[in-house]
Amino acid sequence: MKEWALKAYRDMSESELACELAIQKERYAAFAAQELKLNMARGKPSPEQLDLSLPLLDMVRGADAPELLLAGSAEDYRNYGGLVGLPKMRSLMGSILGVPAANVIVGGNSSLSLMYYLVSLAMMRGVLGSEPWARLEGTPKFLCPAPGYDRHFAICEFFGIEMIVVPLSETGPDMDLVEQHVQGDELVKGIWCVPRFSNPTGCVYSNETVERFAALRPAAKDFRIYWDNAYAVHELLPVASSSADLPASSPDSLPASTGILNLMDACNATANDNIWYQFCSTSKITFAGGGVAAFASSAENIKSIMDALIIRTIGPDKINQERHLRLLPNLAAVQEHMDKHAAILSPKFAAVDRVLTDQLSEAGIGRWTNPEGGYFISFDGLPRTAIRTVELAEGAGVVLTPAGATYPYGKDPLDANIRIAPSYPSLNELELAAEVLACCILIASLEQLLK
C-alpha cells in the first residue's frame, strides 16, 4: 500500500480546490476528445499472452491416432468416459493445488462452473448427507471477504444465499470475525477465499490465516471453505529460474505454493479433513476460452461428488486435457510458462503503479495495492467517489469494473473501491488509460471535497 501523501488536497482551501478542479476538468475534456476505447474492466489475458500458448494447438494432431488410445489410461480419449479426467491431468492439477491426483476432479473449461456446481449440489442435495440448503428453515449464509470477486457473490445471490461481508486485510480475512460467524451460526455454510493474490487486492493469506481456517470448528457440519486458487502459479516475477536453485526433490513437488501453507495438510493435521474445497483452472495459463478446470477436496468429498457427477456427464473433453499435458507435462513446465506471462504482465502493473504514483500521491486522495501476483490492482479512494470515478472514466472511453462490484450485492459501503485490471490493454493503451483513470479520480475527489 502507498501511504497518503503529505502535501494533499486536504490542506487546500476551497478556492484552491475549485481551481484544481477546473484544471483537471480541462485535462478530462482533452482525454474525452480523443474518443478512446480502452478497457480495464476484466481480468482477461492479452492477445500477446494468448500467443504464448499457440503451440498448444499443435500438440494433438490427426496423425497421432495410435497414441490416442493410451493417454495414461486404458480408454481412447476421443471417446466417452473418464468421468474425473485423465490420470496425468489430475496429477498435474494436483501439483498446482498441492494435493495428490486422487483428490482431484478435472473437467470442463471453467472453475467458475465447478464452484457453481458445488453450491448447486449443496442447495439440492446437501453435503455428505446433510439437509439440502434449499430445504433449511433459515436462509443459508456465506462469508464474503471483501473486496472480493464479483462472480463468487453472483453465485450466492443467484441461489438466495445471504452474504456476510468480512473485511480482508493484507494477511487474509479477519479471522476473529470468521471464527465467530462459523462457530456460532449453523446457517453459515461457506466462505469464498482467493488465498493467493486475492481478487482484487492481491493479498496472500498468511500461514496463521491458513492455520486458523484449518482449526475452525463450524457449527454447521456441512460448512465448507471454497478455496479458489485461481492465481496459484500467477506470480508477477519469474519463478522457474529461482526455484531451480531449490534442492531438487520430485520435479512435481511444490514451489508453486511457496509462501502459503498447504490447506489440505493443515486441515488433515486438525482432523478437519472434509472442510475444504479447492478450485483452479488453466484459463490464465493457456487459453481463457479453452483451458481446463479442476476441483480438489478430501477423499470422502470427492467420492460423494463423483456419485453426483455421473448423473450430469459421461466425461469431460479429454483431448484438450491431453493437449495441455503435452505442452505442460509437469509443474516445472507450468512455471516456466508462467514466467513468460510474468514478463508480459509485470511491466503493465508497474506502469499503472507509476502513473498513479505520479498523478495521485501528492494529492493524497487514495491508496492502491502493488501485488506480487494475480490480475488486479485494488484502489481505495475517498468515500463516495468510486461510482463517480467509474462514470467519468466511461465518459472518456475507459471502461472499468463497475464500482461496488467487489462487494456483495454490488454495494461498497464506502463507495471507495475500484478494481483495476491491467492485463488486457497494450502497454501504451494502459498508460493512457491509467492517466485517464487518475484524472477521473482527482475530479471525483475534488467534487467530493467541495460538497
Add this chain to the structure above:
Amino acid sequence: MKEWALKAYRDMSESELACELAIQKERYAAFAAQELKLNMARGKPSPEQLDLSLPLLDMVRGADAPELLLAGSAEDYRNYGGLVGLPKMRSLMGSILGVPAANVIVGGNSSLSLMYYLVSLAMMRGVLGSEPWARLEGTPKFLCPAPGYDRHFAICEFFGIEMIVVPLSETGPDMDLVEQHVQGDELVKGIWCVPRFSNPTGCVYSNETVERFAALRPAAKDFRIYWDNAYAVHELLPVASSSADLPASSPDSLPASTGILNLMDACNATANDNIWYQFCSTSKITFAGGGVAAFASSAENIKSIMDALIIRTIGPDKINQERHLRLLPNLAAVQEHMDKHAAILSPKFAAVDRVLTDQLSEAGIGRWTNPEGGYFISFDGLPRTAIRTVELAEGAGVVLTPAGATYPYGKDPLDANIRIAPSYPSLNELELAAEVLACCILIASLEQLLK
C-alpha cells in the same frame, strides 16, 4: 419388428424343452471357455468411427493466429466470452435441429449436461418465473416414454422427480396417456423424448405425434417437452447423396429432419411457443469425448436461460467450436460425414439382425427392432428372462446394458427388454457377441418355460 415364428418353443413338450436346454447349455459352455471380452453395453462410437474425425485435430493450428481473432465474431476465441457460443456454431447446430441460430445456445461437450442443467434450473429457480420445483407442495413428475434412455431417468431420480411410464410405440409415446397426464395434473412438469431413432427402440415419432405434442395444453405453465434430438442426423443409410437430388434451396435447409415434423414450427403454429426444449451434440458425429453440445428453445426461454448461464460460466471452449466449423461448415458437410458413419454402422446392425434371425426366429421367443438410424436395437424376450439373459451373457464375457435400465427406476415390469448396442465392437466381435447373446436368450427362455 420381426414376427413371432410359427415353429416355436411354445409347441414343444417339456422333455423337448429340456433336451433343447441341454444343447444350448453345451454351446454356452463352449462360448464361456473362450474367455471373451466383448461389450455391447453402451452406445459408444467405434475407434474406426472416431478415426473419421481425426482431421478435426488439424483444423485449428498454432500458425492460424491472425484468423483466431475473427471466427465470426469480434471476440478472440482463445479468450473469455461468447457466452452462448460462436455465431456460426449456433447456426450449424440450429440447422441440425431445424431452428434459427438465435434460438440456440452452444456450450460444453455434453448434451446430457445441458439437460441436467435445465432440470436443475427448474428445480432451483422455476421456469420463466414459475415456482421452483424444489419448493412445490407436491412432488414434480416427468412422463417417461419407455423403453427409454437410462440417463434421462437418472436425472429425474437424482432430483427426486417422480417418473410416470408411458408406453412407446413405433410412432412415439402413447399420446392419449400423455395428454391425459399433462392436461390433468399440474405436477407433471416434463416429458423425455428422443423423437428420431429413439433410444433404444429406434422408432421415429410420426407427424401426428409431433402435432399432438404441439397442441398440448398443460395444466402446468412450466411444463416443458425435453426433446433430446441425439440422433437427428444419425441415419443408418446414406443421406447426403440422396438429398443431393432434392431441389437446391439454401445449403443449410433441412433434409436432416425429413420425415419428422419441425417441433418449433408446430408449436409456434399452436401458440405454444415456449413449450419445447431441444438438445443435441456432435458426440456421435465427431468425438464422443470432445464434441460440442447445443440447446435450443423459444426466444423467451433462451433469454431467461442466458440470464442464468452467465452466473455459471464466462463462456464455452470456442476453439473447439471453430475446429468443428472448419471440418463441418454446414449441414451438407455434416450429412456427408454421417454417411461415412452409416457405412461403418449399418453392417453391424445388419449382422446382429442376421444372427438373431438365424438363432431365434424359429424358437419364437423374442422380437427385436430393425431401426433405420440411431445406436440401438431393442430386444423384447419372454417375460422374466431379461435379467437372467444379461447375467448369462456376462458369465460368457459379453457385457450388456443392465436389464431394466431402459425403464424408470431400472425396473422393467415384464423383465423382458434388452438394449443392444452394436456400434463399438468390430464386426467379427459383434457377430460372436450376438451369437453368445442369442444362446443366452434361448437358455433364459427355456429355463422360464420349464418353470
